[in-house]
Amino acid sequence: MSASFDQSYVAPRRPRRIFTAFASRPGVVLSSLFLLFVATATFWPQLVTTDNPLLADPIKSQLPPSPDHWFGTDHLGRDVFSRVVYGARYSVLIGVSAIAIAALVGSFLGLVAGLARGIIDEFISRFLDVVSSFPDLLLALVLISFTGPGTVNLILALGVASVPRFARVVRAQTFVIAKSGYVEQAKTFGLARHTLIIRHILPHAIAQVPILATIGLGSTIIQAAGLSFLGMGPQPPIPEWGAMLAEARNYLRVAWWIGVWPGVAITLTVIAISILGKRWQLAFEGRRQA
């Protein structure tokens, strides 16, 4: 049994072949380009737009899209395009930070549980069972009702809610790897326990974490936007996409552009991330498209 697992760990494709596989698929290329754009908007929004996302001009409220305002203006006369661009910073970073927290905490808990076994494993596993018995969004909502709304609280709440996903996978992998032939062999060489863990177990146990994180990022961004829509995240006038949707909901009938663009931004970003995540997963598993 252990022999067959060893096989799978030497199997991953080399980077060059992964790249050619990516390039042959337009969906992947388009997604990558779009995410590159989102990344630019996230870190250097001023390269994408010169308008100030907070500058309100009541006279120019609810103007439809035009060459001056590509996405139109909102109910307070702010430029919707610049708000969508600056909104990437909040929406994407909230998602990325929450996932990063979940991945770090989850991997650590999983590794500890997988290595320690016994009572510690029991304790951590039951704790994870409890956490994951609540739907992610509900758990995050409950946490925020204690901490109060705000960007940091939103990140923490979403992060905590996603911890079990990572912890479970890492724990299972750790179990398998710790029993595998090469680890057994390394033990016979008399390697110190911490060297064994850091050099031989950890890299393989967390190998799937980046993929999990990429796949989870899409849903976390949606959840973040959902919670912001409910007023749990960044507060006005911050241009977060979910909060923008919430502000726009009373204007859909008279000024569709206020709500449609942030909605499009969320949708495209999540689709693009999902496509890349899926492809990465397939490549990692060494399979061609099903």
Added chain:
Amino acid sequence: MFDRRHFFLVGTTVLALSLLPAVSFAEDAKPVGGGSLSWGVETDPATLNPHLNGQDKTKLLLRNAYESLLARTADGGYVPWLATGYEISQDGKTYTFKLRNDVAFTDGQKFDAKAVVANFQQLKDPAYSTSVSAGPVSRIEELKAVDEHTISFTLKAVYAPFLDYVAGLEILSPAAFASSQIKSGGPEIAGTGPFILKRYVKGQEIQFEKNPAYAWAPSTAAHQGPAYLDQVTYRFLPESSVRTGALTSGQLDVIEGISGNDAALFKDNPDFSYQTALNTGTPYSLFLNVTWGPTQDVTVRKALIASLDIDKVLQAVYRGERTRAWGITSPIDPQFYDKSIEKSYGADAEIANGLLDEAGWKDKDAEGFRVKDGKRLTIEVVQAQATVRDQRDVLLQALQAQARQVAGIDLAINYVDAGTYTERRKTGQFGSIANSNTPTDAIDIEYHYLPIDKGGTINYSRAFAPELEQWLNEAASTLEPKKRFDIYAKLQRFAILDEAYAIPLYEPEDQVAAASHVKGISFRPFKQLPESAYDIWKSE
């Protein structure tokens, strides 16, 4: 302004009574009884006890079940309701009311002088409500049931707004005061109204059923006897777009609170009726706290007023569907509104920035806000989430943007829960609170400008200048309208122009849209809030 709005004014004379329904609803011959009505409303009541509820939006619901001694006519006069008449003594200090002898509360209790006395005794009790007991009832020196159907109030001193207050107060069944529901209100709190409160589900709906024994409508109503409808259900729908959608799709018969954007859907549309009426009382205003934070400095307060171009903001937020306010009371107040204050302040960036430079807020931080001694010029607007209505959140955001762009003032809007709001209000730790209220006969002015411990229950600017108390007492102790007008006009200039206690924004109004089969919707004469469902009927 009046002619643009469709008031259903009910006159006081028999002539007016016979003419008006015919004019207003000429297309339908005769009201038919029966049926149930569903009405979408914006605001969930904080309490269903009409004595303790300060939400104007809730009056529409509670008016179905609870009634008062006198009703108002369009010109501000008083006509009998639960009382058949009243008398004021020569010295202006004693008010005597004769009560009807054929009225019963819906829980079977008798309506008599004892019941009315029980109500006022309760109101004077600080344990019932600290703020209510400090209000106009605190002026009552003696309160007694002269006989079974006569009650008299003797005041400590002449208090001009007393009749307005006492005539409008809702009378509850004396049995209610022993109920565990007395603070929250509910089906156990009986009134005398044409409908009986049957069911309330927080956040969802409130249901009223017809009171078949009802036979004491005031002459201002369009008919006598029991109500036409068997049942009225008000559903709480906080989103204006949801209310609009529910009416246009036929899920509701009537909605109130129509956003400026949606008004065009119902105006001049034969499938719907659309009516609006400006509120009475204090306009929706930002009250600036004179005892806490940067607004302690009158220069900062004046600078904030100067920095805002409120006309522009209202146009953007409400698409021209709301009326700008300038003073301390409603522009439709026929008695005490001095319109000479209009267009005399605001929208001047130069003045705003000059004042702030002068007050020492000279430097600006990285985000463009003014700073002094390392501290940002932040005015914290504390707003209870539950009382946000009529897109006021959007209005505040627009003002926030303007104050920042024009003058570098940080209007930080902080939405808090009801408990925090009450706490901050009590301790005075806030920069500004925005509010409006609808009492008439200058009681609104007293509530906002008397010292907090002397009847200024919603004195959000916490103004304590001795002139205010002196003027208000002077005005209230005379029954001469001209003299009172002059004093309130003087106070208005002082409060807005000299001291900048408040920034009047717009005069709240009620909008009601209904499917065309719903007839008889009207606004209360004089008070102008939406009238109860008593006269409403369905033609299909």
